[in-house]
Amino acid sequence: MIMGSLQLYNTLTRNKSEFVPIDEQNVRMYVCGPTVYDFAHIGNARPVIVFDVLNRVLRAIYGEKHVTYVRNITDVDDKINARALRDFPQLPLNEAIAKVTEKTTKQYHDDVQALGCLAPDIEPRATEYVMAMAEMAQDLINKGFAYVAKGAQGREVLFSVESMPNYGALSNRKLEDQKAGARIAVEDHKRNSGDFVLWKESSASEPGWDAEYLDEGETHHIKGRPGWHIECSVMAREHLGEVFDIHGGGLDLIFPHHENEIAQSCCAHGEDKMAHTWLHNGFLQLEGRKMSKSDGNFVTITELMTTDKFGGRKWSGQVLKLAMLMTHYREPIDFSVKRLEEAEAIWKKWPTVENKGGAVAQSVMDALLDDLNTVNAIQAIHTLAGKAHESDEAAATFAASADLLGLLPVAEAISDDASSDIETKVALRLECLANKDWGQADQIRDELKSMGVLLKDGKDPDTGERVTTWEMER
Numbered sequence: 001m002i003m004g005s006l007q008l009y010n011t012l013t014r015n016k017s018e019f020v021p022i023d024e025q026n027v028r029m030y031v032c033g034p035t036v037y038d039f040a041h042i043g044n045a046r047p048v049i050v051f052d053v054l055n056r057v058l059r060a061i062y063g064e065k066h067v068t069y070v071r072n073i074t075d076v077d078d079k080i081n082a083r084a085l086r087d088f089p090q091l092p093l094n095e096a097i098a099k100v101t102e103k104t105t106k107q108y109h110d111d112v113q114a115l116g117c118l119a120p121d122i123e124p125r126a127t128e129y130v131m132a133m134a135e136m137a138q139d140l141i142n143k144g145f146a147y148v149a150k151g152a153q154g155r156e157v158l159f160s161v162e163s164m165p166n167y168g169a170l171s172n173r174k175l176e177d178q179k180a181g182a183r184i185a186v187e188d189h190k191r192n193s194g195d196f197v198l199w200k201e202s203s204a205s206e207p208g209w210d211a212e213y214l215d216e217g218e219t220h221h222i223k224g225r226p227g228w229h230i231e232c233s234v235m236a237r238e239h240l241g242e243v244f245d246i247h248g249g250g251l252d253l254i255f256p257h258h259e260n261e262i263a264q265s266c267c268a269h270g271e272d273k274m275a276h277t278w279l280h281n282g283f284l285q286l287e288g289r290k291m292s293k294s295d296g297n298f299v300t301i302t303e304l305m306t307t308d309k310f311g312g313r314k315w316s317g318q319v320l321k322l323a324m325l326m327t328h329y330r331e332p333i334d335f336s337v338k339r340l341e342e343a344e345a346i347w348k349k350w351p352t353v354e355n356k357g358g359a360v361a362q363s364v365m366d367a368l369l370d371d372l373n374t375v376n377a378i379q380a381i382h383t384l385a386g387k388a389h390e391s392d393e394a395a396a397t398f399a400a401s402a403d404l405l406g407l408l409p410v411a412e413a414i415s416d417d418a419s420s421d422i423e424t425k426v427a428l429r430l431e432c433l434a435n436k437d438w439g440q441a442d443q444i445r446d447e448l449k450s451m452g453v454l455l456k457d458g459k460d461p462d463t464g465e466r467v468t469t470w471e472m473e474r
Contacts, residue, residue: 002061003362004369008246009330011254011278012170016371019277021245027058027067028244030236030275032253033123035074036104037083039300040111042320042335043250043284043291049321050281050329050372051248052117056404057368060360070239071120072232073108075101075127076225081206094207111301114317116406122239126231133226133234134211136268137198141215145267146198148215148222149189154201155222157213161194164263170278171255196260197227229260236274237265247275251282282332311337319344322407325374346378350385351395352410352471355403358396364404377405422453426468429455433466 006019021027031051034040040048051071058067080097088096112119137157140146145163149156161167161175168174175194187193201224202208208223236244242265249258258278265274285291291298303309305317323343327333361384367376384398402408425444432441445455448470456469 002365002369004366006057006061006369007371008277008279009371010276011280014172019245021062022243022276024062025066027062027246028240029055029058029067029069029246029248030232030240030244031069031071031120031247032232032249032257033071033073034104034108035077035079036101036108037077037079039104039107039302041291041298041300042286042304045111045115045301045320046284046324046329046333047248047250047281048112048117049115049324051279052115053325053329053368053372053374053405054246054248054279055118055120056406057372060365060404068122068240069118069120070122070124070236072235073105073123073125074228074231075105075125076130076207076231077228093205097207107302111305111317114305115301115321116318117321118406124235124239126226126235129231129234129238130209130226131211132238133230134199134209136230136234136264137211137226138213139268140198140264141213143267145263147191148213148218148220151187151189154203154224155220156189156197156201157199157222158190158195159198159260159263159267160191161196161263162192164267167194167263168259170259170262173255173259196229196256198230198264199226200224229257230264232257233261233264233268233274236261237269242269243271243273244275246277246279248279248281251280254280281329282327284333284335286334287336288334311340315340315344316347318407318409319347322347322378325378325405325407328375329372346382347409349382350402350407350409351388351398353388353395353399353408354410355399355408356396358393358400360404361397361401364401368404374405378407381405381407422448422451422470426455426470430466430468 007016008019009016029051031047034044051069055067055069080100081093084093084096084100088099091099137146140159141148141157146157146159149158175192199211199213199222201222206225208225210221210223213220213222236247247258247261262274266272286297286299289295289297299310301320304315304320306314308314319340323335323339324333326339326343361380363380364377364384367373367380370376381398381401384394384401388395388398399408425448429441429444432438432444448455452472453470454472458467458469459465460467
């Protein structure tokens with residue numbers, strides 16, 4: 001039984017308060033997922049990990065069947081078009097786009113799994129909802145919140161920010177302040193510099209969908225594609241309803257993406273909220289600097305796990321996850337080799353035990369209930385790890401607590417043939433030790449160590465004879 005209530009910091013209200021779901025039988029969360037034009041970098045991993053923790057905590061409180069976690073895939077975007085043209089110039093654009101998105105989406109799924117994060121319950125792709133996006137844009141025109149205009153790049157359906165009285169509430173930006181400090185002149189086709197695209201016309205070489213818009217009695221046939229913001233508004237509505245519990249993402253999405261999602265959704269649906277609680281994780285730097293490909297300060301999740309690009313060695317997904325959670329999700333994080341080494345040192349001290357349904361320690365749950373304080377939760381789990389050997393109950397408590405965060409160390413499975421080979425080498429070493437052939441015994445030990453096998457020598461309590469046990473190094 002979970003003791004205590006979940007407290008979350010709400011970006012919209014700027015305070016930490018008790019999370020009360022709209023319906024305890026149907027807790028709903030939407031998190032902005034990747035734009036699949038390139039492999040995910042380590043900064044992209046942070047929201048994946050943060051909201052995996054929240055997803056797990058919600059499931060622990062309300063039950064797995066009562067939580068719906070939606071994380072989208074953005075597979076229609078100008079960055080994708082540019083990457084497709086660059087990587088596959090010999091193919092028709094639609095085929096090239098498919099190749100880019102298929103490859104990057106698969107890699108994203110592999111990365112998320114390697115980080116020990118649960119898959120979302122629903123993972124909608126933007127291309128599956130394009131016509132619903134066109135319909136929402138027309139609905140906003142009908143209600144006086146949007147208009148059709150012709151710009152330098154063709155015709156667009158634009159949202160009028162001045163039509164929404166409380167536009168800017170999430171980011172705490174006021175339209176009059178933006179106007180006063182504006183350095184860029186309003187584009188001729190926009191009524192306000194902050195007006196943003198709901199639908200934009202495609203050129204002959206760009207992917208597009210046929211849509212018709214009626215504005216002020218005139219019909220506009222615009223073969224085009226949706227703006228970024230309206231994609232999430234539609235996908236969230238389709239799977240979670242017009243108003244839901246939690247919307248999450250990185251701090252960089254507050255403005256303009258999330259602000260504009262709220263504007264579209266509230267105006268289209270006649271609601272004063274899109275989501276009751278808005279959560280945002282802090283920024284990530286790499287070795288003290290902002291990540292930048294041009295500066296060579298950039299590393300993908302898969303590079304960290306499969307190459308020696310960072311720190312001259314490979315890092316496990318679990319160590320990456322632990323390193324990330326050693327900083328509170330709302331704080332900035334400096335991702336460094338030193339941080340990974342610290343996380344690995346902690347990780348190696350945790351025992352490999354199976355979660356057999358023990359109870360999560362209250363100390364761990366108390367930390368997580370306090371706005372997902374993973375720093376304190378990990379400290380509590382580390383204490384439990386040190387006591388896990390004392391009793392079956394202690395081991396069970398550690399296992400359940402670590403597993404709640406997806407951080408339970410599990411011994412790697414090895415084949416029967418490999419296990420038999422290891423047993424043979426261990427027996428041969430024991431024979432060498434019995435014959436005082438120390439050099440050969442050391443050579444076998446070093447060979448096993450190179451295979452990732454750790455040996456532990458001891459004595460049989462009944463016979464007093466030397467015995468050796470082994471396990472695979474994590």
